[in-house]
Amino acid sequence: MTTVRAEGLSLRFGRTTALDGVSFALSDGVTGLLGPNGAGKTTLLRILATAIPADAGALHVLGNDPRGAAGRLAVRRRLGYLPQNQGFHPHFTAFEFVDYIAILKEIVAGRHEEVRRVLHAVGLDAQRGKKMKALSGGMRQRVGLAAALLGDPAVVILDEPTVGLDPEQRLRLRELVAHIGEGRTVLLSTHQTEDVASVCQRVIVLHQGRIRFDGEPSALAAIAEGRVWSAPSKVDGALAAWRTGGGDYHHIGVPPAGARPVEPSIEDGYLLLLDSSGVPA
Numbered sequence: 681m682t683t684v685r686a687e688g689l690s691l692r693f694g695r696t697t698a699l700d701g702v703s704f705a706l707s708d709g710v711t712g713l714l715g716p717n718g719a720g721k722t723t724l725l726r727i728l729a730t731a732i733p734a735d736a737g738a739l740h741v742l743g744n745d746p747r748g749a750a751g752r753l754a755v756r757r758r759l760g761y762l763p764q765n766q767g768f769h770p771h772f773t774a775f776e777f778v779d780y781i782a783i784l785k786e787i788v789a790g791r792h793e794e795v796r797r798v799l800h801a802v803g804l805d806a807q808r809g810k811k812m813k814a815l816s817g818g819m820r821q822r823v824g825l826a827a828a829l830l831g832d833p834a835v836v837i838l839d840e841p842t843v844g845l846d847p848e849q850r851l852r853l854r855e856l857v858a859h860i861g862e863g864r865t866v867l868l869s870t871h872q873t874e875d876v877a878s879v880c881q882r883v884i885v886l887h888q889g890r891i892r893f894d895g896e897p898s899a900l901a902a903i904a905e906g907r908v909w910s911a912p913s914k915v916d917g918a919l920a921a922w923r924t925g926g927g928d929y930h931h932i933g934v935p936p937a938g939a940r941p942v943e944p945s946i947e948d949g950y951l952l953l954l955d956s957s958g959v960p961a
């Protein structure tokens with residue numbers, strides 16, 4: 681069932697076109713929103729979360745149109761949003777922070793019980809009484825995730841939740857996101873193709889405000905089929921090349937005669953899709 685439908689969403693900031701005619705439909709499961717810096721990911725998520733309106737296009741979330749006040753309210757009540765760089769009051773405990781968001785979300789009946797429920801869901805029972813400033817980055821992200829789960833939203837929007845986390849914390853967060861995506865629509869913005877490979881059933885690639893790919897992660901990898909090869913030294917003319925742990929160079933582009941082809945990854949497909957001008961740093 682379609683939960684989110686975007687048709688021709690566009691938004692400009694002065695002379696910058698942040699989004700340029702973006703259309704897609706989402707249903708339950710985890711969809712990754714992948715794109716380099718400045719691609720328009722945060723702008724798109726903010727529009728979906730009704731934090732800002734689009735200049736043009738139409739959006740329906742769970743059948744509600746956020747252009748009207750009643751539609752906006754209906755969307756906000758059923759949507760969880762973890763913004764990028766969420767601000768935390770350092771002296772709040774984890775419980776107090778989530779409770780504060782619960783008040784803003786107008787959760788009245790059983791509010792404290794609901795706060796305990798979401799903190800439990802992200803594995804932070806033991807840290808409930810700890811001050812935000814005393815928590816690790818990964819734990820803080822989990823508190824943010826808990827706040828996004830208040831009221832059991834049908835649609836959850838997560839803006840780069842794995843950024844700045846160490847590998848173990850990242851794994852933990854991915855597991856949580858995969859779990860959250862069972863029976864819910866989750867849109868997860870990320871720079872990391874590993875996030876997409878491990879939790880997303882679908883991936884949308886955004887670049888310069890436009891959708892460049894929308895499909896299964898394996899289909900994104902398949903774009904690079906026959907265009908990835910390995911060689912003992914760097915070959916000129918490759919779109920991208922880097923040294924791997926084994927000492928050989930991994931190349932993307934048009935392989936020279938006799939090149940040793942390798943199985944493409946999602947990252948290979950992504951880099952190829954963006955072309956050399958858009959290769960992320």
Ligand SMILES: Nc1ncnc2c1ncn2[C@@H]1O[C@H](COP(=O)(O)OP(=O)(O)OP(=O)(O)O)[C@@H](O)[C@H]1O
Nearest residue numbers: 693696697698715716717718719720721722723724
């Ligand atoms: N409030 C704003 N005022 C002016 N320009 C903005 C504003 N917000 C975003 N932009 C511009 O819109 C474009 C898209 O930005 P956006 O933050 O949506 O990209 P992003 O894909 O989330 O990037 P990142 O991965 O770096 O967070 C960029 O060129 C950005 O500079």
